[in-house]
Amino acid sequence: MFSKAVVKYVKSLQVKKYRSQHQAFVVEGAKSVLELLQSDFEVQHLFVTESFKQEHTAILAKGFKYDIVTEKDLVAAGTFTSNNAVLAVASMRKLQPLRLQEKDFVIALDDIRDPGNLGTIIRIADWYGIEHVVCSDTCADFYNPKVISATMGSFTRIKVHYLNLPEWLEQHHSKYKIYGASLAGENLHHMQLRPEGIVVLGNEANGIRPEVARQVNQLIKIPAFGKAESLNVATATAIIIDNFKRNA
Amino acid sequence: MFSKAVVKYVKSLQVKKYRSQHQAFVVEGAKSVLELLQSDFEVQHLFVTESFKQEHTAILAKGFKYDIVTEKDLVAAGTFTSNNAVLAVASMRKLQPLRLQEKDFVIALDDIRDPGNLGTIIRIADWYGIEHVVCSDTCADFYNPKVISATMGSFTRIKVHYLNLPEWLEQHHSKYKIYGASLAGENLHHMQLRPEGIVVLGNEANGIRPEVARQVNQLIKIPAFGKAESLNVATATAIIIDNFKRNA
Known part of the structure; x- marks a missing residue:
């Protein structure tokens, strides 16, 4: 009781x-x-x-x-x-500060506010064997019950790091390729992608903030064949990661 | 007022x-x-x-x-x-009965119960230019406000047909390739897929029903690189469709 x-x-x-x-x-x-x-x-x-x-x-x-x-x-x-x-x-557990290795592949989230989206992205990272997810300080809280629930258990394996995203990207800018999802990007289907570097996904309504976009050195997009204006950010993350991982 | x-x-x-x-x-x-x-x-x-x-x-x-x-x-x-x-x-509007053309590519949903999942799948279909979604009679209702809301406007373009799925698949079995998403399927990344035929996605908890699985002639799976047991069905639909459409 x-x-x-x-x-x-x-x-x-x-x-x-x-x-x-x-x-x-x-x-x-x-x-x-x-x-x-x-x-x-x-x-x-x-x-x-x-x-x-x-x-x-x-x-x-x-x-x-x-x-x-x-x-x-x-x-x-x-x-x-x-x-x-x-x-x-x-x-809660204390995470070691994230130190990227040369061939690491991580997801970076800029201002993802919806707990369901964050949880679903953590589950996707776990499916594709991506250990680290980086979050801007403004993202939904990893320990929010709706986030935990949406991960379907993947919260136990994936390490989610909250930090000042523009600063962190700037520190990694010279050594890592930084991709950013954008409707103005290059068609993913026409690229030969290696699962290395950092992939940035932006806010549900506004995309990647300008101060984050400045650190991106390759914009990428999921090609559209129909008339929907956009995809849900968790859906987009899954498709993008799959395109990187098919060449793993 | x-x-x-x-x-x-x-x-x-x-x-x-x-x-x-x-x-x-x-x-x-x-x-x-x-x-x-x-x-x-x-x-x-x-x-x-x-x-x-x-x-x-x-x-x-x-x-x-x-x-x-x-x-x-x-x-x-x-x-x-x-x-x-x-x-x-x-x-509501009356749909014409669905008559498939030779090279059509449609999504068929077997017992998708969650309105958010159905709405998200309709939005994905619209992104990839897929006009028709077929639903088993047991799927969530297209006109449920949560479905309509999750489509983000795509409900105006995508035609969703409710029918007896095992019977319908049996009628199309000889003329169309019927794919089914399954953890026991062939690795999508190793296949040369053409966006033609019917792709079946199954229930959130139980997958494709046996009477539907009997009509499938090619099981396909999204390769896993990590430890998550499964992906959300809308996420899986997006990844699968993207793999078909990259060869469009």
């Missing part, structure tokens, strides 16, 4: 200020929590329904302390409109 | 039963409604805020009748949590 104090604590973690204060975040849903339990994140609290417990006795037996709660409890404390499985609170 | 009766009517259109009864649907947001006003859909009602009216006088002057309302009115009647622009009610 949830005490009122616990519900209050879990709910407070929906707000970035309290996540920072407690250095903790919430993970909801069976897929995400199962990945969490197999990762090196420290689990502070684990709340499971009776049916989740029965389905996953083996993994729960690995020394995890947990409380049995109802679906109603989980919905009251979390962000899902239905959750018949599990909710966990985990500790 | 909205009358109570109008609000009730607009709200009723969030439910498929009432959309069918009235043969009408709701369009929200500036981008979507502007595309609607330039399409051949018949507009029944148009509710605009003062600021939207001032920004779009030219298009509104083309003979559209409209009412001035507040943002609060729009939020009360619609599905958006904020809407400082516009809401329209339009009449």
Whole structure:
């Protein structure tokens, strides 16, 4: 059973200020929590329904302390409109500062605001074996429950670095090729791309900011064959990465 | 100003039963409604805020009748949590039955339940110039406000046909190549694909149903380089279509 104090604590973690204060975040849903339990994140609290417990006795037996709660409890404390499985609170982890190696291939996000988009991009990075995602300070927060949920467990593997993007790109400008997605770019299908360097994706409505665009040395575009004005930024990221990776 | 009766009517259109009864649907947001006003859909009602009216006088002057309302009115009647622009009610249109031509390239969706996914796929089809999307009867409803919204205006151009998918595929089996997305498929990056035929994408959790899979004659997969178990179905659709279209 949830005490009122616990519900209050879990709910407070929906707000970035309290996540920072407690250095903790919430993970909801069976897929995400199962990945969490197999990762090196420290689990502070684990709340499971009776049916989740029965389905996953083996993994729960690995020394995890947990409380049995109802679906109603989980919905009251979390962000899902239905959750018949599990909710966990985990500790944030400290990332080592990102030091790029010569042939590294990373995604850089400039002001991606929608948590669902950020989470989906992290899942795409994980599919394509890209370990690091760089975010401008203005991007959605990695530990936002909607981001964590949209990654479908990939949040345990992908390292997301928040930094001053124009400055960081400037530091890497001379040693790395910096690509930027733009409707004014070169047709991806006509390029021979190697999966090395940095690919920058811009804000959902406004694209890449001018101070970031100045650091880009190759604009690229996904060719359009129809009449849609644009693609969702997560969709565009997936297509672009696939075009790089086909020559891996 | 909205009358109570109008609000009730607009709200009723969030439910498929009432959309069918009235043969009408709701369009929200500036981008979507502007595309609607330039399409051949018949507009029944148009509710605009003062600021939207001032920004779009030219298009509104083309003979559209409209009412001035507040943002609060729009939020009360619609599905958006904020809407400082516009809401329209339009009449459904009758589609001609789909008759494929020899070199046509269509997307077929088997039991795609999430409205956001369906809308995003319609937007992707529009980007790549694919006119027809075929849906199993169990897919999300094209006229669901969340589908319409996720298409970002592409709902005005793409024709979405609901039908008995296994039967329809069986009828086209001998004349068209039918591809199916599957983790057990052939690596897309190693194939020479022509954008002709039918590409089937399956349900978010369960993939393609067995009765649909029996009609597929080529399974294809997006190669994985990392550890994510799967990709979102809209993401996967985009990557697959891009691989076909690069040889267009």
